[in-house]
Amino acid sequence: MKLYYSPGACSLSPQIVLQESGLAYEPVLASTKTHQLADGTDYYGINPLGYVPLLELDNGARLREGPAIVQYIADQVPEKNLAPANGSFERYKLQEWLNFIGTEIHKGFGPLFKPTTPENYKPIALEALTKRLQWVDQQLAGKSYLMGEQFSVADAYLYTVSRWAGFVGLDLSGLANILAFQQRMAQRPAVQAALKIEGQK
Template identity: 65%
Template structure:
């Protein structure tokens, strides 16, 4: 498998999952600013949408949406319990979390990275994000991870997206349960390995 990624982008989520799963893969650095692979190839010729993550299977099939990619990877190694079994209520709770993180958190961070976004929009966006993150903080009470005591692919996604808060001035102070959760996830060997692979920590 090949994972096209950009350091610290949402592709960190499947990067973490690959390490958690112990699956063999080739990571291909594809910075979002240049859209070029290390050999100079225009990434748009590989993925016409131009964004990461992008997963290419050994048989040439591809996946290009993070929540789909991480579930696919989890299902390759069911013994790792990175996703509940298909058809169970818990699987739908996982999908609920992946959808929430994607639509309520991930997409709300996007305007904050855009220099063209007016300041009043950024202010309103930060308020909305903190409201949603405050709710997550409450949902994590008494739990090690989003789904309880077991780390799942949803945790890889939430950790990745919540990393962006400090980059765009979203202050998580006061969200103590979320901060403790982030520290717990950050200490996982697979998370350390994925972040080292992306040059995010030494």
């Protein structure tokens, strides 16, 4: 397998999950700025959408969306309990979290990263994002991870996007449960290995 990634992007989430899975894979740097691989290959020829992550299987099949990728990885190693069993109610709760993180948090950061976003809109985007994160903070009360005491692929996604707060001036100091969650995640060997691959801290 190959995972196409760009440092600091949402591809850190499947990078973490692959490390948790123990599956063999090749991380391939695909810059979201130049849209080229290290050897000069045009990344648009691999993913016409131009973004990461993209998982390429050994047979050439490709998956493009992070929430789909992490569930696919989890299902290859069911003994690792990275996701509840398909068809179970808990699996749908996991998908609920993946969808919420993707649409309400991940996409909420979008306007704050775009240089074309009008300055007067950024406070509105920050306020909306803060409200969503406050709700997540409440959901983490008394729990180690989103689904309880068991790490799941949703945690890799939340950790990845919540790290972006520092880059856009979003203050997490009042969100004690999210901060504790981030510290807990940062102590996981798989997270440390994924960050090392991407040259991040």
